[in-house]
Amino acid sequence: MPSFLRHFLFPHESNNQRAKLLHPSSWGLIIGLFTVFQLTINQLTISYPQILGYASQIAPETIIKLTNLKRQENGLLPLQSNPELSAAAAQKAADMFARNYWAHVSPVGTQPWYFITTAGYTYRYAGENLARDFSQAQAVVEAWMASPSHRDNLLNSHYQDIGIAVVDGTLDGRETTLVVQLLGTKLSAAPSLTQGAVTIVKPVQAASAPSTMNYEPLSKNPKISPFDITKLVSLGLIIIFIAVLTIDIITVYRQKIVRWTSKSLAHLLFLLALLIAALIISKGQII
Amino acid sequence: MTFERDFAHHPMHYFTLLCIMLIGLWGIFWFNYSRAVQLGIILSMASSYVVWGIVHHAHHKDLHIKVVYEYILVALFSVLIFASLIFRS
Numbered sequence: 001m002p003s004f005l006r007h008f009l010f011p012h013e014s015n016n017q018r019a020k021l022l023h024p025s026s027w028g029l030i031i032g033l034f035t036v037f038q039l040t041i042n043q044l045t046i047s048y049p050q051i052l053g054y055a056s057q058i059a060p061e062t063i064i065k066l067t068n069l070k071r072q073e074n075g076l077l078p079l080q081s082n083p084e085l086s087a088a089a090a091q092k093a094a095d096m097f098a099r100n101y102w103a104h105v106s107p108v109g110t111q112p113w114y115f116i117t118t119a120g121y122t123y124r125y126a127g128e129n130l131a132r133d134f135s136q137a138q139a140v141v142e143a144w145m146a147s148p149s150h151r152d153n154l155l156n157s158h159y160q161d162i163g164i165a166v167v168d169g170t171l172d173g174r175e176t177t178l179v180v181q182l183l184g185t186k187l188s189a190a191p192s193l194t195q196g197a198v199t200i201v202k203p204v205q206a207a208s209a210p211s212t213m214n215y216e217p218l219s220k221n222p223k224i225s226p227f228d229i230t231k232l233v234s235l236g237l238i239i240i241f242i243a244v245l246t247i248d249i250i251t252v253y254r255q256k257i258v259r260w261t262s263k264s265l266a267h268l269l270f271l272l273a274l275l276i277a278a279l280i281i282s283k284g285q286i287i
Numbered sequence: 288m289t290f291e292r293d294f295a296h297h298p299m300h301y302f303t304l305l306c307i308m309l310i311g312l313w314g315i316f317w318f319n320y321s322r323a324v325q326l327g328i329i330l331s332m333a334s335s336y337v338v339w340g341i342v343h344h345a346h347h348k349d350l351h352i353k354v355v356y357e358y359i360l361v362a363l364f365s366v367l368i369f370a371s372l373i374f375r376s
Contacts, residue, residue, distance in 0.1 A: 024353070024356055024357055024360055027357070027360035027361065027364060028360060030364065031360065031363055031364050031367060034364075034367060034368070034371070035367065038371050041375075133376065143319075143320055146319055146320050147320035147321070150320070226375050227372070227375040227376055230371050230372060230375045231372060231375075234368045234371065234372060237368070238368065260349055260351070260354075261354065261357065262340060262344075262354050262357035262358055262361075263293070263340070263343065265294070265301065266301070266304055266336070266339065266340060266343070266358075267361050269301070269304055269305060269308055270304075270308065270332075270336050270361060270362075270365060271361075271365070272308075273308035273309075273311060273312055273332065274365045274368060274369065276312055277311075277312060277315045277329065277369060278368065278369065278372055280312075280315055280316055280319060281325075281369075281372045281373060281376055282319075282376065283376050284376060285322055285376060286320055
């Protein structure tokens, strides 16, 4: 085995009986390089979105279809696609891009209900689910179903109509795909047995001319997703450290080496937990 | 102290660490819909890990600033990796 590999990966006299990769200087170097790597991805995402960016293939019809599937599985009536709610959802997405926020209420206090009423939909009940950065419709609906509050919205028996907008744009300097789902029941519809509270709409002006909104995908199918490359590098680093720590523990045990260092077994446990946590994280966020 | 003596003398220490990691992982899995909560959990896990290291080495009477520094670096590395994944997701 080449001596430099032995020096970096195995406990040896040359590295004071501990793989050089496990020395504090190496941890520090890896942390520094990973930070530079992340900053480079940021820059590349902005400068070369055709290479490094987010691409989504989410059709609003698919979201509606999957939502109705979940409702039917739970014994509820399917929702009807409503053009006014869809227009309101598109306007909400436009406002989020124009005012650069990721929340149900805009920085100036505009509630989701404002967009619904201005689109001409007078509601008895209304609700909103938001998602961003997902690449598949199935993943969006699954994420909503996994969250108790979003699930309650999706499976609310009060709702009869649905409107979806999937809009690409720039949020916080990042190309983003927003999914806005608005659910509602018209005031003119027959009231259900259970009365729900109608939210008071605040008279706040929404953004009328979004500057960064773009209904066409900004990046024409970028080749690499920043999330995928980050995950690949992260998993690679974690696995390398786990392997070196395992070698270290076995070597120290077999050769009965006595050292004054931190405990490799503790590091190994922590990094195994990190590996599982990193595997759990998937693309997309919801609120 | 050799590895087997360390483990034999303080099995509860490692069991505690294992429990912290398992509870943290359960939380990360359970709150998969909330990135903020997940970030809070990994920060708690990293802090607990550093505290565990300090307590463990204090029991061994071999606590040194260099040892603490190593635990902090591993914790920092883990938080950086996890936070990057959350930010990119």
